[in-house]
Amino acid sequence: MARSHLSTSSTLPAFHQSNLQVHAAAAAWTRRRVPPTRRRVVPAFMSDPRQGEGGMEFTEPSLEESLDAIDDVxxxxLPGEGREKVKIFGAWLDADVAGRKAGQGNRAAGLIARMKNGEELTDQEKAEIFYEEAIALMRRRDCDASVALLDKAVDLAGADSRRGGEFKLWAAQALQGVNRNNQAVEVLKSLKSHRDFDVRKVSAELLYIAQAPQLALNGEDFVDFPDTSGITDDYDKKDLGKPKIAPWKKSEKEEDMFYVGEDTGVRPGNDPVMFLAAIVGILGLSYMFLV
Incomplete structure (x- = not known):
């Protein structure tokens, strides 16, 4: 049985870090690509003597603000509005249950502190503690212990409540994490008649995924990348620098070839053929007028 009061880790596990790196890269791309007139710049009027009266400072949005702006899009x-909900499979779930902020409500620490001070917590508040601890375990790849905590969270929150239904969505995914897919399917099927529309909609999508045929993969279906940990700036300059390009020289064959438009050195005024043709033309015109 898993301990119910575990310290919530603030460090993401390896298989979740890539998601945050994608968001960080997208935020950096947004800061580079968005035209200056549309970028969010926050003016801060300051009366710091070092900057003089009425000094003004422009600050870039933080990474968290940039990620929120990307989620809005x-x-x-609407920018800055409705961020307590996130859109998943066309439904709107609570932001601390779905999306990149799932399990990061940080309510458990405060609730545990109140409980240690002798305060009695409600079942709903106890459910929040079990939920946050379960998500922390899943991020450490301990899905087996997470299933037990999520079951407790569902019982305390009420399986027919919106919050309890959202916890059951997580319970189904935790069951899949320990290869108990048949049980996960049963949990998702039980949500078909849930009273909350958003829970029903998301559970139907997850059920479709859970019942999809399993892919039979082998080593040929994966791509192996070489170890690039040894590539540094020095290596980049030494081995990946621009290659030296030798100057182009005409070959003997090219020098013997005649190109259209090539200067032959003969000017029209010095060409005897052209001179003779001009005389013949003048004589011909004179004959026409005389006749």
Whole structure:
């Protein structure tokens, strides 16, 4: 049985770090690509003597603000509004249950502190503690212990409540994490008649995924990348620098070839053929007028 009061780790595991790196790269791309007139710049009027009266400072949005702005675009939310919900499979779930902030409500620490001071917590508050601890375990790849905590969270929150239904969505995914897919399917099927529309909609999508045929993969289906840890700036300059290009020289064959438009050295005024043709032309015109 897993301990119910585990310290919530603030460090993401390896298989979740890539998601944050993608968001960070997208935020950096946004800061580079968005035109200056549309970038969010926050003026801070200051009266610091070192900057003089009425000094003004412009600050760039933080990484968290940039990620929220990206989520606003992808989820079709008004900028800065409705961020307590996230759009998943066309439904709107609570932001601390789904999306990149799932399990990061940081309510458990405060609730545990209140409990240690002798304060009695409600079942709903106890459910929040079990939920946050379960997500922390899943991020450490301990899905087996997470299943037990999520079951407790569902019981305390009420399986027919919106919050309890959202916890069951996580319980199904935790069951899949320990190869108990049949049980995960049963949990998702039980949500078909849930009272909350958003929970029903998301559970139907997850059920479709859970019941999809399993892929039979082998080594040929994966791509192996070489170790690049030894590549540094020095290596980049030494081995990946621009190659030296030898100057181009005409070959003997090219020098013997005649190109259209090539200067032959003969000017029209010095060409005897052209001179003779001009005389013949003048004589011909004179004959026409005389006749």
């Amino acid at each position: 992808f989820m079709d939310r």
